[in-house]
Amino acid sequence: MKLDLINRNLYTDSGNFIKKLHCPLKVSYTQLEQVSGDKMNCRECRKDILETANLEDRDLLEIVKNDPDKCISIDLNQSNLIII
Amino acid sequence: MNNLKANPNALPVITTGRSEKAINKAAKNGLFPLVKKVEPSKKIRSKYAVFQHKITGEIEVVGDFRADFRDHDEYEKVIDWTWYYPDPFPEPFAAYLIPPDLQAGDKVWLEDLIDDYVGSHWNQGNTYRLKSAEAIWTGKDFKIDYDALRDVCIMVG
Numbered sequence: 001m002k003l004d005l006i007n008r009n010l011y012t013d014s015g016n017f018i019k020k021l022h023c024p025l026k027v028s029y030t031q032l033e034q035v036s037g038d039k040m041n042c043r044e045c046r047k048d049i050l051e052t053a054n055l056e057d058r059d060l061l062e063i064v065k066n067d068p069d070k071c072i073s074i075d076l077n078q079s080n081l082i083i084i
Numbered sequence: 085m086n087n088l089k090a091n092p093n094a095l096p097v098i099t100t101g102r103s104e105k106a107i108n109k110a111a112k113n114g115l116f117p118l119v120k121k122v123e124p125s126k127k128i129r130s131k132y133a134v135f136q137h138k139i140t141g142e143i144e145v146v147g148d149f150r151a152d153f154r155d156h157d158e159y160e161k162v163i164d165w166t167w168y169y170p171d172p173f174p175e176p177f178a179a180y181l182i183p184p185d186l187q188a189g190d191k192v193w194l195e196d197l198i199d200d201y202v203g204s205h206w207n208q209g210n211t212y213r214l215k216s217a218e219a220i221w222t223g224k225d226f227k228i229d230y231d232a233l234r235d236v237c238i239m240v241g
Contacts, residue, residue, distance in 0.1 A: 004209075005207075006208060008239070008241065019241075021240070023240050027240050028238075029234045029240070071240060071241065076127060076202040076238075076239070077127070077201055081127075083209075083211065
C-alpha cells in the first residue's frame, strides 16, 4: 500500500484509492487497546481499529469497500508500506 | 531527528563505527565489530526547492512549502519541490562495536542506529530517521525496542 503523507490518502500499490486516514478525535496509538493480533479498540469511540501491517492490498480494499468508515492503523515502518 | 530522549534509562551505550579505520581501531581495542550494510530507506525523506533571483543569480534553498509564496516577479523557481534522502553516510557499511562482556539478553542503548527507522514525521511529508534506540542483545544481533516509537509512527483513521 502507498500512503501520501501530506493528504493522508491511502492507495493500493497499483494506485487504487483505499481511503483517507482521518480521525476526528485525533486519536493516537496510546489511546488504543490491543484486542487481538491484528485488531485494536479505541478508548475514545470504542470502534475496532484494524492493523494493516500483515494485510494484502486487495483484502484491505475489500474491507473498506464493505465498511467505508472502517478505522485502520498504519505504522510508517511497516514493511508493506510505501510513502509517497 | 530522534523523538526519544538520549538514553533515558541510562543503559550501557553501544557505539557505532562508520569507517574501516574506526572499526579496526575498535577491534584492536577488544571490541567485536558487528558489521552491517548501510541501506538508506526510501521512507526517510526531506524535500527542497531552489529559487534564483532573476537579476543577481543568487539562490535560496527552501524546505517548507510555505516558503513557496515568494515574490515570483523577482525569483524564479529553478528546481521544483524534490524529495531526497537527507542522511547520507560516508561509507556503505558500519558496525556496532560490541564490548566483550556483553551478555545475551542485556539491554543497551544504540547511540547511532545503522538501520533506518522512521522516528518522526511532519505533515508536509518529511520523515526523519531515528538516530538512537534501546535494544536487546540476542548474542548474535540487536533486537530494536520499537515500542516507544509507536505513538509517533502509527497513524489512525
